[in-house]
Amino acid sequence: MKLKEIVTEKSSLWIFGYGSLVWKPDFKFSRSKIGYINGYSRKFWHGDTFHRGNKETPGRVVTLVEDSEACTWGVGYEVHGAQIEESLRYLNIRESSLGGYVTELVEFYPRGEDEAVLALVYIATSDNPIYLGPASSEEIAAQIAMSSGKTGHNIEYLVRLAEFMRLYCPEVEDDHLFSIETAIIAMLPYLINKKRSMPVF
Numbered sequence: 001m002k003l004k005e006i007v008t009e010k011s012s013l014w015i016f017g018y019g020s021l022v023w024k025p026d027f028k029f030s031r032s033k034i035g036y037i038n039g040y041s042r043k044f045w046h047g048d049t050f051h052r053g054n055k056e057t058p059g060r061v062v063t064l065v066e067d068s069e070a071c072t073w074g075v076g077y078e079v080h081g082a083q084i085e086e087s088l089r090y091l092n093i094r095e096s097s098l099g100g101y102v103t104e105l106v107e108f109y110p111r112g113e114d115e116a117v118l119a120l121v122y123i124a125t126s127d128n129p130i131y132l133g134p135a136s137s138e139e140i141a142a143q144i145a146m147s148s149g150k151t152g153h154n155i156e157y158l159v160r161l162a163e164f165m166r167l168y169c170p171e172v173e174d175d176h177l178f179s180i181e182t183a184i185i186a187m188l189p190y191l192i193n194k195k196r197s198m199p200v201f
């Protein structure tokens with residue numbers, strides 16, 4: 001089904017966010033709903049050489065990996081009328097040009113509703129040149145701890161996503177996300193001492 005076919009005659013489009021889009025959509029929308037999509041798990045397996053890293057020290061951000069047993073919670077945003085073109089123009093730059101994500105259509109289930117709505121989602125696939133793939137929680141945490149980019153530190157990206165899940169999806173277990181957060185917290189004394197011992201130029 002083509003995008004233009006899911007933009008119903010009411011000229012409404014749903015966009016599903018599961019990473020930085022859950023705390024910073026940065027586009028105008030008419031309403032938002034917490035919910036999930038089936039068949040994907042969220043993984044810190046995508047590299048980021050702009051927002052949270054650079055070419056020498058890429059950061060790690062989330063993407064979706066197909067997994068028939070899994071579901072991923074996030075936020076669905078409904079855009080209407082002029083908001084559709086505005087949001088797509090913005091996201092195509094932020095997500096596709098700068099982030100290397102491509103678009104897919106998925107069924108989004110708002111919390112407490114039986115009916116799914118078709119939604120656009122941005123996914124970075126393994127054939128993407130800055131795709132980093134699987135690594136242990138400790139390795140991912142170490143990379144996040146040492147990365148920052150034009151939008152901010154990679155630790156902020158992780159913490160805001162963990163905060164979102166604790167606040168809005170407290171019933172959801174996300175071992176991948178919270179094991180990385182635990183590993184980063186364990187590193188903090190080292191990171192602080194390293195900072196202290198770093199020479200000030």
Ligand SMILES: N[C@@H](CCC(=O)N[C@@H](CS)C(=O)NCC(=O)O)C(=O)O
Binds near residue numbers: 017051100
């Ligand atoms: N496509 C995912 C991930 C989005 C994401 O994290 N994209 C990065 C691009 S590499 C971004 O926009 N980062 C902005 C930031 O880090 O604040 C989502 O739906 O939330």
